[in-house]
Amino acid sequence: MGRLIAVVLFIAVLVPGVLLGREWARAGDRRAVAGGSVELAEPTAEGSATLASQAAHGRLWRRLGLFLGLAGIVGSVVALGEASVFLWVPVLALGLLAGVLLAEVTRPRPRWALAQPVRRPRRAELVSGWLVWTARAVVVGAVVAAAWSWSAGELSAAVGWTAVAVPVAAGLLAELAVVRAVRRPLPAAGADVPVDEALRTWTAHLVTAAASVLGLLPLGVLLLTAGIDLGDRVTEHFDLLPVALVAGGFSALLSGVAVAVFLVTWVKPVRAGARALAG
Structure with a gap:
């Protein structure tokens, strides 16, 4: 009976990851609608200039993120030698995601004429609140788990600080980027409205996905x-806590990989051959 309960518990803990992937698949529909609206409209001169500058801005910061990741790998090799081989992929991913977050949080405001009276969109019009609150919960969960492992002596000071600082920094940058996207006034020209909406939508989803990945992994x-360590203990009765922790760990890792896949699709705003938002 204990094994059956463990299997049921394991499957139940995996359900949130499945739901998260489903919600991000729905976000892809929002992406398709926003991108299709851009393709149907002919941007003004200011809108075309904005698209070009925003694309160049994103490429610049993503390349900087790649450079930071490569520099981090070199630094880990110098500091840790052969032991750093297991850190290459995480460090590179951290650099790339940092580039994505910094690109969105530092995006310059478009220079087109603003609508009068000033109008601003609601956050729900850009990104699902379920995705935003899930990202926030994941960041909090990652910080709590890191603090717990750190206090239990399972993490060194350097690893503990990193495990706490990375999700917190990602969450703060994501919140700032979404606030900037929501607070930016809408453009006056009707042809620039779908372009502006698409830029905001891409920003909101990119930072939400990046913060989610940097929390989930x-x-x-x-x-x-933690689950593996607890599973090595000898107990009198069947212990479900290690099973729950291992299942939760697998669920978080699989969810992080799934969100990362969606994140890659959002980095390039539109399909190949689209007239707008190219690059």
Whole structure:
């Protein structure tokens, strides 16, 4: 009976990851609608200039993120030698995601004429509140798990600070980018409205996805490690806590990979051959 309960618990803990992937698939429909609206409209001269500058801005910061990731790999090799081989992929991913977040949070305001009276969109018009609150919960969960493992002596000071600082910084940058996107006034010209909406929508989803990945992956590793360590204990009765922790770790890791796949699709705003938002 204990094994049956463990299997049921394992499957139940995986359900949130499935729901998260489904919600991001629905976000892809929002992306398709916003991108299709851009393709149907002919931007003004200011709108075309905005598209070009925004695309160049994003490429610049993503390349900087790649450079930071490569520099981090070199630094880890110098500091840790052969032991750093397991850190290459996480460090590179951290640099790339940092580039995505910094690109969105530093995006310059478009220079087109603003609508009078000033109008601003609601956050719900740009990104699902379920995705935003899930990202926030994941960041909090990653911080709590890191603090718990750190206090239990399972993490060194350097690893502990990193495990806490990365999700917190990602969450704060994501919140700032979404606030900037929501607070920016709408353009006056009707042809620029779909372009503006698409830019805001891409920003909101990119930062939400990046913050989710930077929370889910550390959370998954910490839960999985904790579950394996607890599973080595000898107990009098069947212990479900290690099973729950291992299942939660797998769920978080799989969810992080799934969100990362969606994030890659949002980095390039439109399909190949689209007239707008190219690059």
